[in-house]
Amino acid sequence: MTTPAPPAAPAETETPEPPHDPLRAALPHAAEVSIAADGIPTVRVPLERLLEAIERVRGELGHTRFVDLTAVDRLQREERFELVYLFYSLDQRTWLRLKTRTDAEAPSLTGSVPGANWYERELYDLFGIRFSGHPDLCRIMLPDDWRGHPLRRTEPLGSEPVDFTVTRGVYGTG
Amino acid sequence: MAQAELQTPSTSALTTDVEPPRELLTINMGPQHPSTHGVLRLELQLDGEVVVHCRPVIGYLHTGIEKTFEAKTYVQGVVLTDRMDYLNPLGNNLAYALAVEKLVACEIPERATVLRVLLAELTRIASHLMFIGSMALDLGASSPFLYCWREREKILDFFERISGVRMMTSFIRPGGLMRDVDAEALATIGHFVDAMPGYIDSYEELLTGNPIFKERTEGIGVLSADDALALGVSGPTLRAAGLNFDLRKTNPYCGYEAYDFAVPTGTVGDCFDRYLVRVAETRESVKICRQALDRMPGGSVRTTDRKVMPPPKEELAKSMEAVIHHFKLWTEGIRPPAGEAYVGVESPRGELGFYVVSDGSGRPIRVHERAPSFANLQALPKITEGGAVADVVACIATLDPIMGEVDR
Numbered sequence: 313m314t315t316p317a318p319p320a321a322p323a324e325t326e327t328p329e330p331p332h333d334p335l336r337a338a339l340p341h342a343a344e345v346s347i348a349a350d351g352i353p354t355v356r357v358p359l360e361r362l363l364e365a366i367e368r369v370r371g372e373l374g375h376t377r378f379v380d381l382t383a384v385d386r387l388q389r390e391e392r393f394e395l396v397y398l399f400y401s402l403d404q405r406t407w408l409r410l411k412t413r414t415d416a417e418a419p420s421l422t423g424s425v426p427g428a429n430w431y432e433r434e435l436y437d438l439f440g441i442r443f444s445g446h447p448d449l450c451r452i453m454l455p456d457d458w459r460g461h462p463l464r465r466t467e468p469l470g471s472e473p474v475d476f477t478v479t480r481g482v483y484g485t486g
Numbered sequence: 487m488a489q490a491e492l493q494t495p496s497t498s499a500l501t502t503d504v505e506p507p508r509e510l511l512t513i514n515m516g517p518q519h520p521s522t523h524g525v526l527r528l529e530l531q532l533d534g535e536v537v538v539h540c541r542p543v544i545g546y547l548h549t550g551i552e553k554t555f556e557a558k559t560y561v562q563g564v565v566l567t568d569r570m571d572y573l574n575p576l577g578n579n580l581a582y583a584l585a586v587e588k589l590v591a592c593e594i595p596e597r598a599t600v601l602r603v604l605l606a607e608l609t610r611i612a613s614h615l616m617f618i619g620s621m622a623l624d625l626g627a628s629s630p631f632l633y634c635w636r637e638r639e640k641i642l643d644f645f646e647r648i649s650g651v652r653m654m655t656s657f658i659r660p661g662g663l664m665r666d667v668d669a670e671a672l673a674t675i676g677h678f679v680d681a682m683p684g685y686i687d688s689y690e691e692l693l694t695g696n697p698i699f700k701e702r703t704e705g706i707g708v709l710s711a712d713d714a715l716a717l718g719v720s721g722p723t724l725r726a727a728g729l730n731f732d733l734r735k736t737n738p739y740c741g742y743e744a745y746d747f748a749v750p751t752g753t754v755g756d757c758f759d760r761y762l763v764r765v766a767e768t769r770e771s772v773k774i775c776r777q778a779l780d781r782m783p784g785g786s787v788r789t790t791d792r793k794v795m796p797p798p799k800e801e802l803a804k805s806m807e808a809v810i811h812h813f814k815l816w817t818e819g820i821r822p823p824a825g826e827a828y829v830g831v832e833s834p835r836g837e838l839g840f841y842v843v844s845d846g847s848g849r850p851i852r853v854h855e856r857a858p859s860f861a862n863l864q865a866l867p868k869i870t871e872g873g874a875v876a877d878v879v880a881c882i883a884t885l886d887p888i889m890g891e892v893d894r
Contacts, residue, residue, distance in 0.1 A: 349588055349825040350588045354826075377718075379830070398841075426864075454545060455545075
């Protein structure tokens, strides 16, 4: 009895076609393209290419709806703040995350997305990131004379003095 | 009202015939104004009755919740989510739990998922009842508020019965639910769900055809779909502008694709449309609740992943492994692998998202809430400027902002 010959392994000869990646095609300057734990495609672009990348995300890639902007303070990195933009495509029904790194300043998105206004003010207030070109960059959550930016990881956790204890120093009467 | 009509002719004998230059009057509306739904301050510049400029000032309720998250374990963080949107506590629990579950990649039993849908929709009904009541109250009709409160009370009683707390339930947790819901409680809420359409009819009888109510809301505070999208507006406010966008349909979570419900949309995008959309949505939520109750499967409401949920009490006496899991969970908490997750759900106010970043330790390094009210409130200047100052109240009411999640 002859044993049937094992089927020829197809993977050896055919090199798999590199999957067409519309993300990489539209964003050639991307430093990093990945799929996060939540399944949302995540692209990191250099800061100087940010506005251009956002234009492409909202144009060619069709993710027109601005959803969210936030930051993560990665203290150990040289450019410590990671800006995280989130866009949504109403046609494809998918989110797209765009990231960039900065140490203090970033270009404002308010020119093309008015909805980013308060989000950038919030980051300015709580992280101390300045957005150049923002029409009204001032504190949004904290009092105007507040010192420091509480969401920075250098700020103490859980031991922020309450307003009453700092009143004397802050308002200059003491 | 046209600007010209509001100018008072200078008939006094003492005034000169030279018309003085019109001065803009700057007034503060809030932060304690009862119609600002919490502590919203508006800097209004008025030309007579007409709002020329409106600048919302927020932050009066800022308590640093996002910072506090960094000091808490993942399970402790649940109690903070209740306090963001305090009219949608279970919806916030749900969004946060889903985001953490994405990070740890754990499976949730079917019964927990169906109960989550039921609880989220009951919370939506309670939140919209609050909206209908408080909006009517803002516009001068005090009786709908009492009727809406009466029904909302039933829902809160149900929450109290199952979780022990009326508002800040923290009932939905990463890994499932705090505990199971007994059949008797489900039967009680079933009777309520069946009676609810009749109650909604009675609110509509009071408001929808009411000529005074219509006069205060029709054509007031119009927000087009394009403007709404540009300003980041979502939820009923966006749907009232005619755009059919509901995350329960477009990106279903918790098995929403298996439920039969419609997404009501408006046409004009004025205050009246925003009211109608929310009333219609309440009816759809009632339908979803009924379907969830009908299909309620049996079984556990907690994941079997012992790295996420502690083992049941009886196992502790028998299994050493269970004791270790229990000890590790209560000392270190859940330790998701390093990574990030964003989950967006449809809250009563729009796209509510939690963005959670883990570095592999027991505490998140960043939790950010994409609060729908925060984005929606940015549209307030757009819809109030050019209108009468009395209409500002209607505009705030129909944007339905919750300052707890605006300021966080």
